[in-house]
Every structure is written in C-alpha cells, then in structure tokens.
Amino acid sequence: MTSATDRILAAVDRLFEDEVQFLEELVRFRSLRNEEAAAQDFLARELEKRGFTVNRFRTDVSRIGEHPAFSPATVAYDESWNVVACKTAAGGGRSLAFNSHVDVVPAGSPQRWSTPPFEPNRRGDWLYGRGAGDMKAGLVASIFAIDAIAEAGLTLCGDIQVQSVVEEEITGNGAATAFALGFTADAVLSPEPTDEQLVRANAGVIKFRLETKGRPAHPREPDSGQSAIDLMIRLIGRLRELECRWIAERENKPLFRNIANPVALTIGTISGGDWIASIPSDCVADGRIGFYPGDDPKDRIAEFEAFVKHVQAEDPTFASEPLVTLTWVGVTHAGYELAEGTMAEAGLKTAHAITHSGDALPTYVMACYLDAAVFSVHGNIPSLVYGPIAENIHGIDERVSLPSLRRVTKTLALFAADWCCVKED
Structure with a gap:
C-alpha cells in the first residue's frame, strides 16, 4: 500500500496546475491597502467550497492603544476585511494556523514592468505579478496543501485554519485583530517568501x-x-x-x-x-x-x-x-526569536528533508516586520515562517518560482499531516 507521504506528494503534483491557476486569479486582484475586499471575497468563496467555516471581520480600531499587538493607523477599516477559515476536527490532533496576508504594496511605475503588474504572466519557471511572491503564493500553497491531504484520501485529526489578513505591509493590525479574537493554534506557519528557509528571528x-x-x-x-x-x-x-x-x-x-x-x-x-x-x-x-x-x-x-x-x-x-x-x-x-528545539520546528525539518532529497532545513534572520511576531510575542506560540523562492518583492517585475512553490506546497502538506496527524477517510 502506498504510504500517506507518497500519496500526499502525488496529490500535490496532480493539483499543481490548478494551484498555479488559482494563484494567477488571486494576483489579478489589486489588493492594495483598503482595496482588499474583492480578493477576500474570492478567497472566502473558495474556502467555503472546501467545507471551511469562514469568519469575516474588520480590523478592530478600538484595540489600538489598548492591546500591545496593535499599532497606530491612519485609515478607516470600514471596507477592509480579514478572513479566517476554520475546520474543526474530531480526532484530537494538534491545531495549526496558516497565517498569510493578502495586502500588497503599490507597483510603482507600471511602465517599468515587463508586463502589467496585476496581470499575472508565466514565463518559464516563474510567475510574474505584484504580490505573486509577497505573499499570495504562500497563501495559495497553504490552501492547496490542505487540498492535497484531502485528495490523498486523508483527513486531518487536528483543527486547521487558513488566515488571510490585511495590513501586514503597514501596521500588522489585521493579524493583531485575528489574535485578539482568539484565532490561535498550537502552532502557526506563515508561508512568507523566505527562499525555502526558516526564519530564526525577525526585527x-x-x-x-x-x-x-x-x-x-x-x-x-x-x-x-x-x-x-x-x-x-x-x-x-x-x-x-x-x-x-x-x-x-x-x-x-x-x-x-x-x-x-x-x-x-x-x-x-x-x-x-x-x-x-x-x-x-x-x-x-x-x-x-x-x-x-x-x-x-x-x-x-x-x-x-x-x-x-x-x-x-x-x-x-x-x-x-x-x-x-x-x-x-x-x-x-517587537521582533522575535524562534526558540530552537520546538516540536513544530522538528516537524518542519522532517517535511523539508523529504521534499529536498534529505537536505537540512536552513535558517536565517529576516530584518523586517512579520505578522508571525504577533503570535510569538503575545501568544508564546511556535511561529514558523517558511515559504517559496521569490525575487523583486516590493520591486519591479516581482516573481515567484513555480518549482519552489510546488516544493513548498508539498512541505506544508507533509508538515500539516504530521503536526495535526491524519486518518483515512
């Protein structure tokens, strides 16, 4: 009988063209600050189709100045929504939240791009577009990692969340609101574009x-x-x-x-x-x-x-x-350092080794803000930041590596299956 691992890996391969098309559709949404609603509507519909209970909520300005996870804001959030999709399991496994942000930074001068920034373009092994790397590819990878587990005929035994928040690029208040509302888990994984490395610390x-x-x-x-x-x-x-x-x-x-x-x-x-x-x-x-x-x-x-x-x-x-x-x-x-030796990191190391021919999981320091800090600093939750290879993020001709996206999707799927445990359908 084919092992669960082999079945999951094969399922990612079968679904990969669908995954890339999903990413292309998401990149088409011009999800700049306070313009994320259409992208969030799309994600909410897709997650509901997959049997998730979808929670939509605005960023909570009343918490600014009252909760240490919140930062000053200069805009109203009336039309800016966060989406957290949840599936509750009956199997008693550990819970996992995939945390991603759907907001993107402006494209700069569109005429300097080789193709329009919000019209995804596949060239060779790369997909071009604003937000393709930072971080819509990671968001899509988390969704299709869960899809692959189901496609493999397996069910997660632990609760699972897909978080698509706003404001990561400016205040972090989307993730802060999710945290304040209790959308936490035994581990958080944020698939930011890290070149398939684990972030050991961030500024x-x-x-x-x-x-x-x-x-x-x-x-x-x-x-x-x-x-x-x-x-x-x-x-x-x-x-x-x-x-x-x-x-x-x-x-x-x-x-x-x-x-x-x-x-x-x-x-x-x-x-x-x-x-x-x-x-x-x-x-x-x-x-x-x-x-x-x-x-x-x-x-x-x-x-x-x-x-x-x-x-x-x-x-x-x-x-x-x-x-x-x-x-x-x-x-x-505040920044954070990921403590060494957690069970969550051990699980990610194992999954990475499987998808990288036995290679060890590299780590590095990212000297910028990450939403994972909200869960680490304020919740003391193991918060892993690990995602695909991307180039020119926040720059001209942003692009994400499609072979890397495939590997990362496999790694996330294997990690989720190990962390939450799985059972046969």
Whole structure:
C-alpha cells in the first residue's frame, strides 16, 4: 500500500496546475491597502467550497492603544476585511494556523514592468505579478496543501485554519485583530517568501511620519525664506547618525551580528512644496526603522523621539522655532526569536528533508516586520515562517518560482499531516 507521504506528494503534483491557476486569479486582484475586499471575497468563496467555516471581520480600531499587538493607523477599516477559515476536527490532533496576508504594496511605475503588474504572466519557471511572491503564493500553497491531504484520501485529526489578513505591509493590525479574537493554534506557519528557509528571528519595526515647516518666499528673496525640503534633507541626514548607533548594537546580538544593516532606516515616501518657483513651506516624509528582538517598542520610540528633539535643540538650523513634527503612522511592534528545539520546528525539518532529497532545513534572520511576531510575542506560540523562492518583492517585475512553490506546497502538506496527524477517510 502506498504510504500517506507518497500519496500526499502525488496529490500535490496532480493539483499543481490548478494551484498555479488559482494563484494567477488571486494576483489579478489589486489588493492594495483598503482595496482588499474583492480578493477576500474570492478567497472566502473558495474556502467555503472546501467545507471551511469562514469568519469575516474588520480590523478592530478600538484595540489600538489598548492591546500591545496593535499599532497606530491612519485609515478607516470600514471596507477592509480579514478572513479566517476554520475546520474543526474530531480526532484530537494538534491545531495549526496558516497565517498569510493578502495586502500588497503599490507597483510603482507600471511602465517599468515587463508586463502589467496585476496581470499575472508565466514565463518559464516563474510567475510574474505584484504580490505573486509577497505573499499570495504562500497563501495559495497553504490552501492547496490542505487540498492535497484531502485528495490523498486523508483527513486531518487536528483543527486547521487558513488566515488571510490585511495590513501586514503597514501596521500588522489585521493579524493583531485575528489574535485578539482568539484565532490561535498550537502552532502557526506563515508561508512568507523566505527562499525555502526558516526564519530564526525577525526585527522589530517602528514606522513614523516627519513634517518640516519652512518659510515660503519668492526666489528673488531667498534669504527671507527657509526651505522645508532642505530642512527635511538635513533631518534625514542626522537620523543616519541614530541609524549607525543602532546598527552598532548588533555586536551584542549574535543572530544579527553578520547583517550589514539590521535596522535599515528607510524613507519610503517624501513630498513637499506646491509651486516650482516658491521656496517650499511644507515637507512630509514617511519611513521606518528596525530594532532587535527583546527590545520594547516603547523604549525605541522614546529614543527616536529624544533624538529628534536633540537635533532641533542642538542644530541651529532648527533652533529658531518648532519646525519638526513627529507622529507614528504604522507598525510599532517587537521582533522575535524562534526558540530552537520546538516540536513544530522538528516537524518542519522532517517535511523539508523529504521534499529536498534529505537536505537540512536552513535558517536565517529576516530584518523586517512579520505578522508571525504577533503570535510569538503575545501568544508564546511556535511561529514558523517558511515559504517559496521569490525575487523583486516590493520591486519591479516581482516573481515567484513555480518549482519552489510546488516544493513548498508539498512541505506544508507533509508538515500539516504530521503536526495535526491524519486518518483515512
């Protein structure tokens, strides 16, 4: 009799063309921030067809400031839905939640893409499209991993969840809401694009908005004005000093010691001025900076605020009057380290070895925010981040490797079957 493992692997292969077509359909949804509803409707329908009980809920703004998993938000969530699909088992196995995010970042300049970013395009072993790698491929892999177990004639003995949340790319409040509502499990696996490696640790992140106030004037009298854009450029330059200080702390952080820039001060957007021939009166810049697991975000926020105040007090360019405003506009969340030796990690190692010809599961550090941190930091739940090979995420011509997607789907299916246990239908 064919083993359960062989049956599951064969089932993934049989379903793989359907899986890629499903991913193509999902990539077509332009699921930018606050535009995720159509994609979530599609996923809810597909999961209901598969016998899941589907829960739809908005991100809970009332928790912001009250629950440590929540971060400041700058938009309303009236039309922004999270989806958690659940199947309850009667077999008494361990429970598992696959956590993914459906929101994607903007595509940038579409004309710079080789094909339109929201029209998926298969070329050779790659599928191109915004969100194909980050992280719709992982989301689809989790669904088809469960499909493959059923296709193999097996039933999971433990409860299973497929979570499709919003806001991962900015606040983490979608995952925070799911956690606060009790959508947890004995283990969480988030199939982010990790090049088939396990994330051993991730950075904490705080996201901010800086506003500078200049004195508008006509260019014929430049000395009577002060450029808000010049002020912002100077302030960002000074913030590089803080970045260097935080980078230096990596020497005391073994997992981060070999990362060139584990905090990565990034100014993601900047705008200023309202006329080509006027000294600009206002400039706004949004950005993020990381920090290390174990650090309290509140302490890092206080340090950042103190540094900005110090610059204003010490630098004569800013000394005449309050010229800088600082607010917090996105994720303010701690990082985490995945403890070694958990049963969940052992199960993933075994599954990975089967799908990779006996190779050991590699690990690495991801110096950015991950929704898995919500479940790890606030729930002390083993939270594994492991997913397919992808390139150019957040960039031009984002793409995901289809052979990698196949391997990851097999790994997730074998892991779920081992973790939850299975029985014959």
